Amino acid sequence: MSAILDFIGVGFIVALVKALVVFAALLLTTILVVWFERKVIADMQSRVGPSRWGPFGLLQTLADGIKLFFKEDFRPQGADKWAYALAPVLAMVPAILGFAVVPVGGVLGFGDTKVGLVGSDLNVGILYFLAMGSLNVYGIVLAGWASGSKYPLLGGIRSTAQLISYETSLGLSLVPIALVAGSLSTVQIVQAQAGTVGNVTFFDGIPILEQVSSLFKFIPNWFIWSQWPAFAIFFISGIAETNRAPFDLPEAESELVAGYHTEYSGIRFALFFLGEYVHVVLISAMAVTLFFGGWDGPIFPFLSWLWPLIWFTLKTIAFVYLFVWLRATMPRLRYDRLMWLGWKRLIPAALLWIMVTAVVNTAGIDRGVRLAVFGALFLLVLGFVIRGDPRQKTAVSPQRRVSSGTA
């Protein structure tokens, strides 16, 4: 009880300011990210992209948003009233809530009050992030089911199977991070990545790599170096979690019209749309936090409190760009290929990588054993990845291969 009383007062004001700042920053970011995506895709397709509203078309998203405010909103006759109304909120709110555990900087001091630049430094930050990702599924499955229409139902069911499949590998890909960081708190994970590679013990006992790592003392000690397989699994699963290309099957235009939000119009559709972009930024921010050192970066003497924020923002933008780039490049996966990738490649790879990380990082295990296990499992994972789907090879007939080769 006293904890709650303590919270009311300075703590309450700080928390409220944090929540409002995060929300405002997210809205601004989302508007900019939508513009950014349209501009980048336009650039990749040799078009101009949005250019009419504001400088460089920056206000295009705002104009679209205002338009959607004035659009009529109707619910199909057969729809379930409450679930239909609840779904857009469920698609948007968990994505925003996920940002509560994303640290964007160190600690700021205002006189006596010290404010960490993170919404809430939960000691189970990673689990909280995964939980919010899981809640996102409800928005999509409810939207699909509640519309009382066929295309949304197909899209909703499909995307539920997709989301829960990739959620599993997303969760498993973060276990190695917990292993090496020894914590689930996002702030402590970022702090564990401070310094340079010279301090890292991962390669200790491996003769050549130990020497090599001492040569590159200026390389930051981010988890990406030792955990790149976990990062690959995390990022692929993350793209699938956000329903983005090449995993945008839930809203495959060519077969499902618009998938789960076919029957949504006006501002409710806008919530689904914005929710997707908030999720893209969230996955990018988490990738930066967990694998790329978060706010870590060189800090210069002037405006020293601002640099962490700048580094964090730049890294996140790089990942958002990657999301857009993938959308412009990759064709959509076929559904059976999607399930194949999730269940037969990513999940076994994630399980193997957990064991590799655990064996390599356990003290008291013989160096030879460590090296042998590391090498064997590493080759196994690599082999699985390279081998691809054996069925794909039989699917293309020799004749077709010849004709496509000569064309």
Place this chain on the structure above:
Amino acid sequence: MARSYFSQYLTIGLFLVVSVGLVMGTLQLARLLRPNVPSYEKYTTYESGIDPIGQGWAQTNVRYYIFALLFVVFDVEAVFLFPWAIVFERLGTQALIEMVIFIAILALALLYAVKKKVLDWL
């Protein structure tokens, strides 16, 4: 310690209140601004321009159910892995071997599913 522990969760609660409040506010604002001109056609479901046939709730493939079941297995597994991941340095080799056995048993379940071909879509 206890104070900061609770205040972290209360902060999350505040995030929830703010985000739900603002999303609801947006919906209410749109309700005030948008026109409402109902007609029968607008309230039919979209089926590529053809009049809807039958009910909106169609039957779906039972395969999705199997994925849901497998999901439960592996998600619960992940829940067991995280606590171990935090303290594995203190627990040492014995816990590592136990965990490898645990993961191997679940990997067997996945292998069984692969052999039964429930993971093959077509």
